[in-house]
Every structure is written in C-alpha cells, then in structure tokens.
Amino acid sequence: MTIVNFTPLSALAGGLLIGVAALLLLLVGGRIAGISGIVAGIGSQSDKGWRIAFTAGLIAVPFGVFTLNLAEAYSLQDYSPWRLLIAGLLVGIGTRLGNGCTSGHGICGMGRLSPRSIVATLVFMAAGIATVTLSGLGG
Incomplete structure (x- = not known):
C-alpha cells in the first residue's frame, strides 16, 4: 500500500481509528486530542x-510502519530543506492563529458540533486547497 493511494476501506479504517482514539482520550482522560495543544503543553503544564507519551506515539508508530515496510511514502529528499522549514513554520503559525490544529478542531471540535471548530476547519481546508492549487502540486 502506498500512502497516496485512496481506497474507501483504508480511509474508513483510518478514520475509525482516529475517532476511537480521540473518544477514548476524552472519555478516559477528559482531554481533547488536539495535537498542537498537547505538544504546546509539554513545556508549560x-x-x-x-503529553510526552502521546507525542512519542505520534512519532514512533509511523516510524515503525515505514521501517517495517507496511506502507510507503514519498521521499522528502526532492524538496529543499528551506521549503520544508518554511512549510513547517507556516503550519505552526497557522495553528497558533487558529487556536488549534486540524485534529483539535476537525476531529474533536466538529464531533462536538462546535461552531468555532466548524469555521476553523473550513478555513484550514480552503487554505490547503488554495495552497496546493497555487503551488501546482495538485497533480
């Protein structure tokens, strides 16, 4: 399987796993699975x-999946380190401006029918679509 091949079954399974994990964190820990808030809280909470265990899992699981060749992903070697750095900084700035990220707003907030999260997710999606379209990376 490659990470860019869409199949309804794998998309459904992935969505269910993310939803169940977010629900478990809310029910068991009373926490919202907003990644930017979790990571930001490591230094101040x-x-x-x-928070460290959650973040370590976010890094370790994909590393293990790709190391064991259970999935493939495009190499980032084709992209300039400066381009990747700027992209990462823009994502970080966007999460601060939006008071959260796509996991917090798009999964947890929309699941709670939060109007603020619905608007934030629509803005995230529009910005992503515009970025891909304007940069010519859409295929």
Missing part, C-alpha cells in the same frame, strides 16, 4: 507525562 504540570501533566507532562501523558
């Missing part, structure tokens, strides 16, 4: 343990 007293409850660092679960």
